[in-house]
Amino acid sequence: MWSSRTGQPPIYALKADFFRVLGHPVRVRLLQILREGEQSVGPLRDELELDSSSASQHLAALRAQRLVVARKDGTSVYYRIKDARILDLLELAKEIISGALEDNRALLHDLAVEDFGRQVRD
DSSP, X not given: OOOTTTSSOHHHHHHHHHHHHTTSHHHHHHHHHHTTOOEEHHHHHHHHTOOHHHHHHHHHHHHHTTSEEEEEEXXXXXXXXXXXXXXXXXXXHHHHHHHHXXXXXXXXXXXXXXXXXXHHHO
């Protein structure tokens, strides 16, 4: 079955939506904070220096993708990561980024050596 909107099978749209939610640094940071365990909205909002509306929007986006779940206790709402595999995904992303940065570091080193060699000959 193909989506008339994108001309692609629906699974690709679902995957794109999943990664789009993770494409915001605040949401990634929220997940990193929740790595330590369940937290109420107030401390999450304070740690990220967000207003209530922004915090709610980011948490709602994570909830919509079922990355976090909410639990109400009196007037407080507590959030936790629903599936720990999201933390594995974030760790894998960190490893990929680190590898790319190492590649860049090697290139920068090669450039510095090249420039140093040129200065010595001049």
